[in-house]
Amino acid sequence: MTSATFRTPAALRRAVRRIALAHRLPAEDRARIVLALGETAAGALNAGRPVTLTATDEAGDDGTGRLTLALGLPRGEDVQVMTDQLPLPGEATADGTVVWRVPLPMTPAPAAAPVAAVLPRPAARRVGVVAPRTGDADLALVDEELRAALARADHLADEHRKLKHELAETNSGVLALYVQLEERDEELRKAHGRTLRALEDALRPRPLHVDGLDLAVHYAPASDDTPTGGDLYDWFTLPDGTVHITIVDALGHGITSTRTALTVTHAVRTLALEGHPLESIVARTDAILAPFDQNVMATLLLAHLDPVSGKLSLANGSHPPALLVRADGEASYLEVRGRGVGFPLPGSERVLTTTLRRDDLLILYTDGLTESRRDPREGEQRLMSTARRYRVRPTEDVPASIARAMLTDVLHEDDTLALAVRLRSPGV
Structure with missing residues (x-):
């Protein structure tokens, strides 16, 4: 172990550089140790206060070695540079000394000079000093x-x-x-x-072609991700020539509600073809399905129309009323009270009967068409005015046109179904 005192930054840097060079440290490591000690001692040396450098080299049994440099700062001197931010981090001790421990090459070069031969010492005590x-x-x-x-x-x-x-x-x-x-x-x-x-x-049922009668339908799911829903319709001709129409709105969305709606329409079709009175079909449908699935719940609207006389009969199970728009623009809702399948006391309270004249327009729909706004009554008023506006269009265009106009500003999405029925004028 050898020590020396330095009063200028240049002298300290030269001594450290010579020690590193004597121990064959790579140029990059040499630069780091020179800068680290120089930055640490700069404050004291620039203020005219000397620092002490102690150098020790140790050789291990495995041919490795370690160079230890200890920089002693004047008493009361604060380390100006954070040791972990130096080019080569050092370890600050409690007595104001900063220590660096540098690994040496595995096999030190034979020409490597001992520390004592590099550090400047008083002339009387120097041993093996190299030429400056x-x-x-x-x-x-x-x-x-x-x-x-x-x-x-x-x-x-x-x-x-x-x-x-x-x-x-x-x-x-x-x-x-x-x-x-x-x-x-x-x-x-x-x-x-x-x-x-x-x-x-x-x-969907097959297109129905009846002389003197136009039928058209529009369906839109609540979301493109679930293109099937609980809104379904069915139409067919009874043995006496009367056209039967069913509109179903099953609870929920997606495939499950589609299955419910399909089950209800098939039950209604069977009962209608068996000749059961229109006013009994809603209650009978509930009675048939309840033992198999008590979770079935759906609203439905049933219509019978004689295409010759125009006689129209309606039964309802908790469903929005049909809208009748006369050829002259007069419009009214055909209200029939009732409770749907799966509801308490299911069934239609009565059958409403009226006459559909030539060029009159009948609109059957699900609540997704009128309840997309906050106030369902507002939806019904808008539907009435919209149907009046589009009544002169061809029947096949009416349902989609009404749906587009009604769903321009939707607060919540729902399946929508609109079905139009019109008796054609003679010769058309």
């Missing part, structure tokens, strides 16, 4: 350290560029993967939608 290096030699060492630092910086910059390039390629690949996944997801959604729409079309 010239200013040019010191500058050459500084240049070597600077070149090492620049080489390190260039290497890091090159690595940074490579990482940025790799990251850009990775991001490009990830983006391409996201695009592929999104395209695949979109294809699956479309395929899913096509499948469900095909299922929905399979559930």
Whole structure:
């Protein structure tokens, strides 16, 4: 262990540099230790207060070694630089000393001088002192350290560029993967939608062609993700030529409500074809289905229309009333009280009978058409005025036109169904 006192930053840096050089430290490590000790001692030395450097080198049995440099600062001197932020971190002790422990190469070079031969000591006590290096030699060492630092910086910059390039390629690949996944997801959604729409079309009754009668329907699900819902219709001709129409709105959305609506329409169709009176069909449908599924709940509107006489009969089970728009624009709701399938005391309280004249328009619908606003009464008023406005259009255009006009400003989405019936004028 050898110690020396220094009064100028230049002298300290030269001594540290020579110690590092004597122990064959790489230029980059040499630069770090010189800068670290210089920055730590700068405050005291610039103020004219000397510092003490103690150097010790130790050799291990395995050929490794360690160089320990201890910088003693004047009493009361604060370390101006945080030791963990130095080019080479040091360890500050309680007595004001900062210590650096630097690993030495595995096999130190034979020419490596001992610490005592490098640090300046009083002339009478020096042993094996090397000749002082010239200013040019010191500058050459500084240049070597600077070149090492620049080489390190260039290497890091090159690595940074490579990482940025790799990251850009990775991001490009990830983006391409996201695009592929999104395209695949979109294809699956479309395929899913096509499948469900095909299922929905399979559930719809076949077009009904009756002389002197126009029928048209429009259906829209609550969401494109669930293109089937609980709104369903059925129409067919009874043996006596009367046209039967069923409008069903099953509780809920999606496939489950579709199954409920389909079950109800099939039960109604069976009862109607068996000849049961219109006023009994709602109650009988509930009685048939309740033992099999007590969770079935649906509203329904039933209509019988004689296409020759125009006689119209309506039965209702908790469903919105039918809207009748006369050829001259007079309009009214055909109110019939009743309770739907799955409701307490199900059944239609009566059958409403009226006459549909030539060019009159009958609108049957589900509540999604009128209850998309906050006030259902407002929806009914808008439906009436809208139906009046579109009554002169061809029957096949009326349901979709009414639905578009009614659903321009929707507070909540719901399945919607609109069905139009019109008796044609003779010769049309």
